Amino acid sequence: MSSYRTAIAAPARVARLSPAVLLALVACLFAPLPAQAASPRVAALQVALRHHGVYSGTVDGLSGPGTAAAVRRFQARRGLTADGVVGPRTRRAFGTLGRHPIGSRPLRAGLAGWDVAALQFALGAKGFAGGPVDGGFGPRTTAAVQRLQRYAGLRADGVAGPATMAVVRRPPPATPPVRRPIDAPIGDRYGPRGNTFHAGLDFPAPFGTTVRAAAPGRVTFAGFATGWGLVVTVDHGGWKTRYAHLSRATVSPGASVAAGERVGLVGATGVATGPHLHFEVVVRGANVNPANGL
Numbered sequence: 001m002s003s004y005r006t007a008i009a010a011p012a013r014v015a016r017l018s019p020a021v022l023l024a025l026v027a028c029l030f031a032p033l034p035a036q037a038a039s040p041r042v043a044a045l046q047v048a049l050r051h052h053g054v055y056s057g058t059v060d061g062l063s064g065p066g067t068a069a070a071v072r073r074f075q076a077r078r079g080l081t082a083d084g085v086v087g088p089r090t091r092r093a094f095g096t097l098g099r100h101p102i103g104s105r106p107l108r109a110g111l112a113g114w115d116v117a118a119l120q121f122a123l124g125a126k127g128f129a130g131g132p133v134d135g136g137f138g139p140r141t142t143a144a145v146q147r148l149q150r151y152a153g154l155r156a157d158g159v160a161g162p163a164t165m166a167v168v169r170r171p172p173p174a175t176p177p178v179r180r181p182i183d184a185p186i187g188d189r190y191g192p193r194g195n196t197f198h199a200g201l202d203f204p205a206p207f208g209t210t211v212r213a214a215a216p217g218r219v220t221f222a223g224f225a226t227g228w229g230l231v232v233t234v235d236h237g238g239w240k241t242r243y244a245h246l247s248r249a250t251v252s253p254g255a256s257v258a259a260g261e262r263v264g265l266v267g268a269t270g271v272a273t274g275p276h277l278h279f280e281v282v283v284r285g286a287n288v289n290p291a292n293g294l
Helices: 019-030 040-051 065-077 088-093 114-126 139-152 162-168
Strands: 191-193 196-198 201-204 210-212 217-225 229-235 239-249 262-266 276-283 286-288
Touching: 040 065, 040 114, 065 088, 114 139, 114 162, 114 196, 139 162, 217 239, 229 262
Parallel strands: none
Antiparallel strands: 191 196, 201 276, 210 262, 217 229, 229 239, 239 262, 239 276, 276 286
């Protein structure tokens, strides 16, 4: 977060503008503003605020009023000027989670800090979520870094050095076109949720609702997996789809399926609070937002 000062000087003379220029200026004034981009730096700040019990919102990397209010609460509790500006004194007051600027050191298992939290968030946004975004580089973060490295053709040593960080900063892969896998509304969406990432779309639906292949392909897995419960995975050549929490799989590994063909029935197996389909799209190992392809 930064503070800004703007100096405004009155012009000595107002230039006469042509009608075309005036129309262009009006169009700019009333054009829709672009959506705020999520920032790993803001996410690292939110992690530190959550750790100190002054922020309970989602670690989404968006600098909104909830984050700003949490900064002021933290500053007031620590006897700092409650101006909402995260300067050196505020960063020091955060302790370990306020230390180590992003890019100041290679990151590996056992480390903790501001830069680790930023890396964890950036990995999730890239499609390689590795458990909670909490500022501690543990086994799940190591595994996420290794997945990213394999995706990029780097040596999968689990250490986030300059080459790995360069890959993290690239845009995520595009979502291929997919058809809706179920006749049901979307519930939880793809993206940050609490201090984790939700890697797919959830479709709440009654038990036994038909789940259909989102594109033609070949079934590579149909069975139980930790967390997902009964899950079916379909390979489409360079990318795959995953259908989780099923009550029944209606296809077997090796089977070819057409787009729209039934692959299973909705259930609540695995870690699920009720019947729904959890649907993922994975491109060369990176999760992408399925909604972008619907």
